[in-house]
Amino acid sequence: xxxxxxxxxxxxxxxxxxxxxxxxxxxxxxxxxxxxxxxxxxxxxxxxxxxxxxxxxxxxxxxxxxxxxxxxxxxxxxxxxxxxxxxxxxxxxxxxxxxxxxxxxxxxxxxxxxxxxxxxx
Amino acid sequence: xxxxxxxxxxxxxxxxxxxxxxxxxxxxxxxxxxxxxxxxxxxxxxxxxxxxxxxxxxxxxxxxxxxxxxxxxxxxxxxxxxxxxxxxxxxxxxxxxxxxxxxxxxxxxxxxxxxxxxxxxxxxxxxx
Numbered sequence: 748x749x750x751x752x753x754x755x756x757x758x759x760x761x762x763x764x765x766x767x768x769x770x771x772x773x774x775x776x777x778x779x780x781x782x783x784x785x786x787x788x789x790x791x792x793x794x795x796x797x798x799x800x801x802x803x804x805x806x807x808x809x810x811x812x813x814x815x816x817x818x819x820x821x822x823x824x825x826x827x828x829x830x831x832x833x834x835x836x837x838x839x840x841x842x843x844x845x846x847x848x849x850x851x852x853x854x855x856x857x858x859x860x861x862x863x864x865x866x867x868x
Numbered sequence: 869x870x871x872x873x874x875x876x877x878x879x880x881x882x883x884x885x886x887x888x889x890x891x892x893x894x895x896x897x898x899x900x901x902x903x904x905x906x907x908x909x910x911x912x913x914x915x916x917x918x919x920x921x922x923x924x925x926x927x928x929x930x931x932x933x934x935x936x937x938x939x940x941x942x943x944x945x946x947x948x949x950x951x952x953x954x955x956x957x958x959x960x961x962x963x964x965x966x967x968x969x970x971x972x973x974x975x976x977x978x979x980x981x982x983x984x985x986x987x988x989x990x991x992x993x994x995x996x
Contacts, residue, residue: 762951762955765948765951765952766951766952766955768944768948769944769948769949769951769952772944772945772948772980773976773980776941776980776983776984776987777980777983779984779987780983780984780986780987782921782924782987782991783987783991785921785994786920786921786922786994789920789921789924790920790921793919793920793921796916796919797916797917797919806911806916810907810911813903813904813907814904817899817900817903817904820896820900821900823893823896824893824896824897827893853912854907854911854912857911857912857915857916858911858916868915
């Protein structure tokens with residue numbers, strides 16, 4: 748069995764997060780298109796995003812995917828265009844992970860705080 | 869040899885995959901700013917509870933935000949579909965199924981891109 752360690756996991760996470768974000772893009776085009784049916788319909792849609800707890804968690808997952816895909820994308824650029832990049836691919840994987848978790852802190856606070864009864868704004 | 873098979877066999881002879889490789893990186897750098905900017909605006913700068921019809925109407929009163937969203941839509945869709953094209957190529961081995969999967973992907977991408985672009989370009993708010 749192939750055990751590519753950090754390089755393999757970064758690649759698997761990059762694919763999974765990419766598929767997830769593309770899937771959401773399709774959903775997001777549909778929910779946005781419902782704005783053509785007027786304020787009642789569109790506000791009912793956005794209320795689902797705001798009020799349903801499961802949607803809060805899904806949005807948190809979505810943002811986690813976008814952040815990881817972004818930071819690991821920078822890692823890929825560094826491997827490709829910085830001559831020494833490949834020597835640090837492992838460290839940059841942990842760097843991308845750390846930046847993702849760090850950026851998720853404020854997101855999690857604002858998005859999930861209210862779910863746990865926090866007054867966030 | 870069918871048309872579809874010839875289309876697949878032509879690939880390695882052209883620079884298509886090289887351009888695809890560059891396109892991932894160029895669109896990726898732009899998306900780094902546009903997509904993360906979009907997330908920041910919608911989730912951090914604005915409390916998401918305020919994102920509703922009136923918010924979009926005010927936002928789309930300015931052509932800048934329509935342009936921003938249109939560029940984001942086109943870049944995200946093309947970047948994502950290009951990725952999905954490679955994933956299908958990797959995991960769907962039988963030729964017929966691969967052509968079928970790619971066809972479904974490109975059709976969905978076209979339909980959803982047109983729908984998204986129409987909404988961004990033609991939305992006119994009603995008085996609330």
